[in-house]
Amino acid sequence: MVGESIGDAIRAVLREYGATLDAAPALVPDSVSAENYRVETNRGTLFVKRFRESRPRDRMAREQAAIAWAAANGLPVARPLATQRGETLHECEGRWWSVSPWVKGGTYRRGQMSPAGAEHLGAVHGRTHRVLAAHPIRALPPNSELTWDTAASVEILKTLGPHVRDRGDDRERRRVRKQRELLESGIARPSSEFSGMPLQATHGDFHERNVMIDETGEVAAIVDWERFCVQPPAFEVLRAVSFVLLLEQPLLSAYLRGYRRETSLDETTIEPTIEAWRQSAMHNTWALRDYFLQGNPATRQFFAEEEARARLFNDSAFREQLAETFLREAC
Helix, strand or coil: CHHHHHHHHHHHHCCCCCCEEEEEECCCCEEECCCCCEEEEECEEEEEEECCCCCHHHHHHHHHHHHHHHHCCCHHHHHHCCCCCCCCEEEECEEEEEECCCCECCCCCCCCCHHHHHHHHHHHHHHHHHHHCCCCCCCCCCCCCCCCCCCCCCCCCCHHHHHHHHHHHHHHHHHHHHHHHHHHCCCCHHHHHCCCCCEEEECCCCEEEEEEEEECCEEEEECCCCCCEEEHHHHHHHHHHHCCCCCCCCCCHHHHHHHHHHHCCCCCHHHHHHHHHHHHHCCHHHHHHHHHCCHHHHHHHHHHHHHHHHHCCCCCCCCHHHHHHHHHHHC
16 A cells, blocks of 8 residues: 555546556555556556656656667567657656556566576576667667766765764674775776777666566566666676676576577677676665665665675686686677
8 A cells, every 4th residue: 555645646647648546556566766556547457657856857768768669679568658648758746757557477586596597587688688789879878887986986985974873784884894995995996997898778777676577487578777778788797697696506607598599798898897897886885875865775675785796796716707607608
């Protein structure tokens, strides 16, 4: 169940789509950067998304355009519905909303995936990259995770310090301290050193929660295109296997084999991608900022994963072994 004010706002939004509520809206669990609702209406079950106040209009419009392009080029997506004025974004009570059909199905579960599931998800990722390789990248932004500034990250960590001391636990205080020590140790490298890798259009946030699987095991839809951007494909693949907790064998090789069935990675990008991911993670303060400064409780779930990942990628032997696996399985 959701609050009365949200229910009233959703009713107002649905009127623009010629729809009325049949039951109280239900908040979709696991939403991190937007509020997502399952809504029963006279037009069937709908997915209603309320964007965060900080989302720029051009980023929301880019997501809508990405979905339309993907659909036109054969990728399974959930096409946003148009209002009675023909718009796929609607402003209501100072917030932006979109509405799309509800996608029936489920997702793989992070930390519970079998090698067969990992291989299937990797194949979906490979197919997505193969199709998106034809997308014109002229107007797309680069992945923001590939642009960092050491001094800026250190300043953010300094700002976070008092908040973490007051409201964090010992593990979070240790993490902030360790991250700052790494950035000030001399191993941080400027993002400009990694700017020469070949780029293409990518989903931007490919992971298990954004791939809906139907009851037959087929892909029902690839969802949440809000981070649509250009980047080296290998960077998004490494980001995916890191986020989905597939860095250990046999899951890693299974994912990469699935990817390789659909397309391949440029072998010259593997080692620089691994170092770029290490540097990006070292500089990244997103989850901490969102939790301690923006008040978003959903990002706290990622703290332990991020700490473990940082530890892993600062191990040179692990990075070397990871590169060997990528070169063997995905190139």
